[in-house]
Amino acid sequence: MRPYNFYLNPVMEERLDVERVFSYQSGAVEFLLSHRFRMEAPFLEGVPYLSRDEERLARRQNIARQDRFGFGDIQLKSDDFDSIDFVRRVRQEIHVWRSSNTEEPDFLNISPFGHATQFTNTRGLNNFQKRLVHQLVRAEYPDLVTVSRPTFIQIIRYDGEREDAIRKTKSRRFEEQISRQIGLRWLVEAMVDGDLSSIDPRSFARSVIGEPVFVDPEATSRHFDQIKDQLKGHRTVLVGHNMFTDLVNFYKCFLGQLPDRVEDFQRTMHKLFPMIIDTKYLATHNCGSISPKSSLEEIEEDLREMFVPLIETHFEHLKYSTTQAPHEAGYDSFLTAKVLIRLSAQLEGAGIYVKNREPSPLSDEELYHTAPEEGGVSLDLSRALDKNSVGKKVRVPKDHKSNRVDSNPQGVSLDGTNGDQMPSTQNIRSRARKLKRAAKKAMKPSAFSHATRFDLLGDMSSGEEQRDHSIEATLTTSPDNFHLIMEDKSQQQLEPKTMTMMPHFESDFWSVYGNKLRVFGTVENVCDLTAF
Secondary structure, three states, X not given: OOOOOOOEEOOOOHHHOOOOOOOOOXXXXXXXXXXXXXXXXXXXXXXXXXXXXXXXHHHXXXXXXXXXXXXXXXXXXXXXXXXXXXXXXXXXXXXXXHHOOOOOOOEEEEOOOOOOOOOOOOOOOOHHHHHHHHHHHXXXXXXXXXXXXXXXXXXXXXOHHHHHHHHHHHHHHHHHHHHHHHEOHHHHHHHOOOOOOOOOHHHHOEOOOOOEXXXXXXXXXXXXXXHHHHHOOOOOOEEEOOOHHHHHHHHHHHOOOOOOOHHHHHHHHHHHOXXXXXXXXXXXXXXXXXXXXXXXXXXXXXXXXXXOOOOOOOOOOOHHHHOOOOOOHHHHHHHHHHHHHHHHHHHHHHOOOOOOOOOOOOOHHHHOOOOOOOOOOOEOOOOOOOHHHOOEEEEEEOOOHHHOOOOOOOOEOOOOOEOOOOOOHHHHHHHHHHHHHHHHHHOOOOHHHOOOXXXXXXXXXXXXXXXXXXXXXXXXXXXXXXXXXXXXHHHOOOHHHHOOOOOOOOOOHHHHHOOEEEOOOOOOOEEEOOOO
8 A cells, every 4th residue: 555645735826816715613723733733734835726617717717818808998087187197198108109210119118207196106007007008009009019017018019920929828828827736636537537638748757856857758648648548437436434524525626616406416426436435334334323433543443453355555655554643644544445455355254245135046956956876865755844944044063963964975864874764754854953943053143233234343253263164954845855955064165255355346245335425413324425
């Protein structure tokens, strides 16, 4: 495993002209400080991000800025003499410049110097004056263009090719700004099969600390194209613990404004992530009205002694192998991953996740099981057999030797006599009743006798105790004969059912535990992401 920490920087790039409002709750700040969270870290070391809604807004704002006629005109009042005089002075300077017989200079700078008005200052034109100049040139001089400078406005003659080049340069710079501000959302787009076409491969020419490095542009582009091809059609499985509010924040940060209806939220999240796993739900499945303790630390501690599946941490990410950092993102994700692997393996091994199903009818092969040629028992006692015993299986402890079938190839009856000697009907029924009674004693505790599925794990033993030392007896009947077939299960390798690996995401296991979020404190107690 490779646990990571990413700080998110909420500050927006000012040139995008998108305002983001964020706030802190005093209780949350106190909680974070108590766990030594550095409040300045997101601003100094954080990765920027931009939601899809914010990106659309930034693009609309950029188009509006490029439109020379997109701004409304300022209507000057008749008694605003200073502004009227300023506009008259600008108009006069433009007329003198255009009437000049010399080609130099090929520009005109409009500044406030030399005019005793309230707009005169040593810092140049203010924003109101600049807007008046832009408005005047746009309305009265279509063959001229204004260029805004820090302290003045420069007026130049219109050149189509130059203007096209300027627009392309501005567009490129804007796309670079957008790409930088998207930041961590690029990872999100990669996880949800989003659009990665706007990523410039040259942005990968950086070291791990962000310094520019030399790379082969063509090789980098090819490698990035290969990555995009591999990502197509592959959705990331999203895993968290008690993650409903995390998904709400995820939606707000990377998608945009939350929908009004819960069903729309469920639909969107399920479309983006077809498989979402909440380990809190995994640990509290079928808990009923009881709200058991299910903190991440408690669950991980209970599972810590499991040695299968084996979990290894990458040698460059060993921080949490020796250090505990509760509520730090990387540490919590580290614990969540371990809980996911170990708890799902436990539940898979216990086999308690399978939904209750109606027994399937017996096949012809099962219903009409003939005795082997080398020996066996075949009794024509169908009339004497209780119909309720048809197709039933019972378990008998291994040490119940008196009921074991002798392996004599010539065939031995249930009471130990030679196969040619037929036992009585009463003897067969008696032994069947004994098998049933022994099976009841050997039955394992029901999963429904515990507060939660997770509590059942406490009753499970490991190692040799998990071996199923039992004999399975099957009673089958047909109109013509009756068979009592007994099988020694102790020789079968049942170890994998208790010492198994994490179930594959295509397993039926996740149809029970996947896409369900535990939400204690609500009427439903669970949010099913597929119920919309």
